[in-house]
Amino acid sequence: GIQVEQSPPDLILQEGANSTLRCNFSDSVNNLQWFHQNPWGQLINLFYIPSGTKQNGRLSATTVATERYSLLYISSSQTTDSGVYFCAAYNNDMRFGAGTRLTVKP
């Protein structure tokens, strides 16, 4: 099956800093999503981005499908950005990476 690797596993930032989270996947996929899991466990859809670049406020994402990776950019981070960020790459059944645990300090 498809293997999904995320890096870094943990990231600590000062408020206002920028960061880049990476997602590598082992095989060609037709679908890729980024999620933020909040402290209560809810997964929030950030981007559905099988290819190309999208932006939503301070967040943006780029997927280079031919090279099997995706990047999530967070600019001007805020304490509310803290939590776990998951990437999921899939054709039919979603396969999650292990996540990046982000802590933003005031």
Added chain:
Amino acid sequence: GAVVSQHPSRVICKSGTSVKIECRSLDFQATTMFWYRQFPKQSLMLMATSNEGSKATYEQGVEKDKFLINHASLTLSTLTVTSAHPEDSSFYICSARGRFSYEQYFGPGTRLTVT
């Protein structure tokens, strides 16, 4: 749009009893629903996939007789944990997708504790 609800959000049950968790798509028709399990500080693991009106497809290692899944309508799927044991304690999350998109939307999760 694309809201998925789960009920209950938390449940505590005694060992040997059964627990039913409901997953509903509130504003779209969910042709496919998925059930995941997440242990503390770990990623989500797919348990099973269900298409409306069909039997669920279980991932390897997931006991279909223990985790009963029913997807009887385009807005409702249920997961029943039968004869629960303490090792079944976990966070169970459902997701759903509609007919014309592969994007999945997740419910808020159900925290199950078996005593």
